[in-house]
Structure formats: C-alpha cells, structure tokens
Amino acid sequence: ETGVTQSPTHLIKTRGQQVTLRCSSQSGHNTVSWYQQALGQGPQFIFQYYREEENGRGNFPPRFSGLQFPNYSSELNVNALELDDSALYLCASSLEPQNEQFFGPGTRLTVL
C-alpha cells in the first residue's frame, strides 16, 4: 500500500510568483486536506477536498486555492507569494472527511 506522496520536496520562489504543490493520496482515500506549518508551530488548516469538492476551509485568503482530481490526487496553488508563505506544506488523506488523516512528508517552500 503506497502512502501519501508530495512533490516537490523543496521549492524556492520569489515574492509575487505563483506556485503549485502536488499530492497523491493513499490508495482508497477520497479526502485530501492541506496544511501550512511554520517552524515550531502546529499545522494550520488551509482546506479539505472530498470527492473533488471543497469540503471545508481555514482562515486563508483566496490566493490559496486547490483542486482535487478524479483519482483523488490534489493540487495546492498559491498566487502572489509573500515572504510569510515560507513554510512546510503538508498534505493528508483520509478514508472519509471525519476519519484519521495520514500525512505526506511535506513540501518545504521558501519565498525570497
């Protein structure tokens, strides 16, 4: 059974640019959530996708957007990057929205 995978592992962008992060969910999981984790902090919930529809959203501005594909993989898009967007971005998948989540290793984004 393949776990949650994320790409790329690391990414460096400059302020104002746009970025797309990718996540493949665990086999059989139809729900994907995205989180932003700053150093020394807990993960901050960005949003959740369930069967290709946004199912819940945290306190992030609209420049954070996402997509879930028919195979339940997902993308996180961030427009107009700011310095404060530098963080570890985590993807997690679950069988259903209310079930335990299984996290990927994360993408480390640095905005210069």
Add this chain to the structure above:
Amino acid sequence: EDQVTQSPEALRLQEGESSSLNCSYTVSGLRGLFWYRQDPGKGPEFLFTLYSAGEEKEKERLKATLTKKESFLHITAPKPEDSATYLCAALTSGTYKYIFGTGTRLKVLA
C-alpha cells in the same frame, strides 16, 4: 473563536518517568479529537481518535482520554524513542475544519 491549546510546550523526562500532556479545546462543536506524533522533518503520524467525552484509547505506552473541555495523553514508562512533538487537533462539527495545537515537544533521556 475556535481554539486548541497544548501544555506544556516542552517536557523533559527521564526514561521510565511517566507523565501527561494536556490539550484544551474551545470549539463550537466537536466532531472528533485527534492525537498525532511528529518527528523532526517529517509529517505527523496518527496515534488516536476520540469522539465522545469519557472515551479512552490505548496503544503501547500511550493512553488518550477525552472530557468535554480537554484531552490528555498519558505516557507510561517512556523510552528515548518516544521523543517527538505530540500534536492534538480538534475537528469541528458543521463545516469541516481542523484546529491544531502548537504541540508539546517531548524529550526522554536515557
């Protein structure tokens, strides 16, 4: 405002010295309370889910409990390999929203 607070922020224990980690939550409605373990440079690893007050779950040296206002993670006779950051998260009812605490950094000394 929905909020999850964990204490202490950091904890150092001698091997075999039992202790408890606290997770206090204030949310509009609780769908579930989750505990995760996170090692440096890795994504969180699922430990337990608790759904209702009075519920308890156990796994090896760990035991999680839930009341209407807080959850505890009890660590019995810890070993150095239990060193990690322990995170709790509340899943709110209504619109799905996960609220994580900032975690407790546990260090177990041999």
